[in-house]
Amino acid sequence: MATTKLVMKLVYILLTLFTFTISPAISTAPEGCDSGAENPCIDKAKALPLKIVAIVAILTTSLIGVMAPLFSRHIACLRPDGHGFMIVKCFASGIILGTGFVHVLPDSFEMLSSECLNDDPWHKFPFAGFVAMLSGLATLAIDSITTSLYTVKNAIHTVGHNHSHGVVPETTKDNTQLLRYRIIAMVLELGILFHSVVNGLSLGATNDACTIKGLIIALCFHHLFEGIGLGGCILQADFKNVKKFLMAFFFAGTTPCGIFLGIALSSIYRDNSPTALITTGLLNACSAGMLIYMALVDLLATEFMGSMLQGSIKFQIKCFAAALLSCAIMSVVAKWA
Template identity: 45%
Template sequence: MTISSNKTSINILLFLLLALLPTMVAPQCKVEENSYSDTNNQLSLKYKIAAILTIFLAGGIGVSIPQLGKKVEALNPDNDIFFMIKAFAAGVILGTGFIHILPDAFEHLTSPCLDQKPWGKFPFAGFVAMSCAIGALMLDTFATSFYTKMHFNKQKTKQVVDVEINDDVDEHAGHVHVHAHATDGHAHGSVLSSHEYQLMRHRIISQVLELGIIVHSVIIGLSLGASQHISTIKSLLVALSFHQFFEGMGLGGCISQAKYKSLATAMMAVFFSLTTPIGIAVGIGISRIYNEDSATSLIVEGILNSGSAGILVYMALVDLLAADFMNPRMQSSLRLQLGANVSLLIGAGCMSFLAIWA
């Protein structure tokens, strides 16, 4: 009877363990409310204010360094060293997209806090990233086509004005000059020069790249501003300062090559530098009501991160790396190729290393 009783008890225990096994391994959504003591709240606020100033300065210095090319020969866009700086910056942007943003997007959109249908049935993070990469390609193509046509229209308008002015000056001589000028305009004005085309491409690239960076910068700033954990804020402060510095170098290199006027250059640099601090300030304002595990927060952050990752990966691979690495100047120099490849790996490695903290 004792042996039989023991066997029965063991069987019951095994049955209970098997019955509880699905609940033990099933993902659970644990939403914990933040505890706000006056001491912690005040201390965290001090660190957040320090983060606003530090990250603003780091981003501002990073985006400004490539602008020194006018005074420092090594940073001149026509210098070989600038190719390596751009490769490093492209590696930073690529690492940001793959290592920092995309994993966060997958984590948010596959969270157990979201309904299994539809979020658990389809890889929305990858789909949104792919869609935004395709969208960046389309925007890139349409913008290039638009600016090219706009350039042609300006050339045609200039030719017509020149013809009318010359015709008023001297009817006979003007007739001969008009024919020659119009022919010359047709030969040269209808074809976009290599320099003009490259300048236009650099301007489009800088604008699309800044769009992708800004979306991500606001989100990471919001996360820091809404956090009440001192250790989290400290690690994010250091990691995001380096993150914004390197990312600013990548964007600053593109802005430098775009050769904007001083006011436009300053506006783009300041706008980039302010996005993360603004995100932190907004996070501070909503920290008492913000819940990072709520369905709305997870969906919004996940979709925005996915879109930002798709844009940055496309820009880094297509518009930055492919354009420079296939440049005849780099193709003809083994030394420059080796330097650019090493710089690319260092840039990507730095951002991968920062993922330990943020």
């Protein structure tokens, strides 16, 4: 019940921010900032079919990515306690790290330093880096405080139950580790959903057919491996099946929903209006901070310092190579995304 309540609170926060994001979508761009005025690729008739393709393709690849780990128990080489799964998870963690550093954070810097924003204060202070830093620290606080609260609550509950039967309580180490996995899965999903909303809204609102074609390929690849990383965390969290599939479908459906909303607002959306740039830029910075923290601290560092990897230098090198490869791939994909 406690975990369910926490998930609902995180969902409520996301929906609140999602509603807030709609506001800049109907803003008007200042004179001289209409970047699409002379763009030959702007064609609403050609863009709409591409957006429908994007919805189907992104939904499908997202579901494949996030659901694959949930069924990995039935594949010998991808068992959650096996080396194959660990290598795949490190690869997917690198995808999340690359997303934060190479995709989301640079977008935030670009938006918040746009010439369409006032010079003071937006060009005189690095708001993108500042918000990303605060977001990382806030994620650390949420991670730490939530773990402490649930650990204490679980310990008190366990002691009270065992004492009622006259039994000495056993260690709660396994329960604490399971709790950590659940918090990691929920916070990671929240960070991913932030930038998924922004990606979907931006893709759905643009009528630049040339841009959409590249974005479809880039976002499909991106969501496939990001889904694998999230799916692995959901699997380790050992939620009940209903919660597993709810989190999986929520991840897979967020970007398509954002695209639908963008299509609905495409006639009045101005992605270079000051309000749109500020809101989207700050949301991206917040998401980047969360993703970078989660990838480095809760995913890569946790696994590399764990018993499985610490027991073999050769296996550590393989996992590091997998993470480095995925970061390199995301850096290449950044050319089109």
